[in-house]
Amino acid sequence: MTELIRALGPAGVFLLMVPESACIPIPSELTLLFAGYAASRGWIAPAVAIGAATAGNLAGSLLAYAVGARRLADRVPGVRAVVARWGELLDRHGLRAVLIARVLPLARTFVSLPAGARRVPLGPFVALTIVGCGAWATAFVLVGLLAGGAWQAIDSVAGRALLVGGLLVLAVSLKRGQSSWLRRAQSSRR
Secondary structure: OHHHHHHHOHHHHHHHHHHHHOOOOOOHHHHHHHHHHHHHOOOOOHHHHHHHHHHHHHHHHHHHHHHHHOOHHHHOHHHHHHHHHHHHHHHHHOOHHHHHHOOOOOHHHHOHHHHHHOOOOHHHHHHHHHHHHHHHHHHHHHHHHHHHHHHHHHHHHHHHHHHHHHHHHHHHHHHHHHHHHHHHHHHHHO
């Protein structure tokens, strides 16, 4: 991850942020912290790192939005239930849910699926994604910029912990979603 950003600069930041917003739980926190570290070393301008991260988030979010709009996630029982649950948040809170989810770990990764499934208007979706992802990127790039020399410790310890934590939360969400799906399926058979 760090080598990709070191070698490609803003393009590396962009490439690492796309899958994170396309429902592949790559820890954006680690990517953005290293982008800030790269800025502290003068390898990339902080504003460029933030712009590349936000653009990568938008690209991945649009991919996930399209998957949601085409109801492709409906084919996976556990994912279908999670999308339905987060879709209820969209129903209750409207467009605010998109903005709020963009600054919450894990929710930011998956909010595009129910937004696409619920056909949230694309213009506001894009605008709120840019604002929320821009705020997220700014916060973590600035922390990475300030952390500077402590990067090696962050890279080895926090990065692995964030990845494991993200995968555990995803597994629990999918298991809960699958369990509720199974209960509904069993009760509908009766």
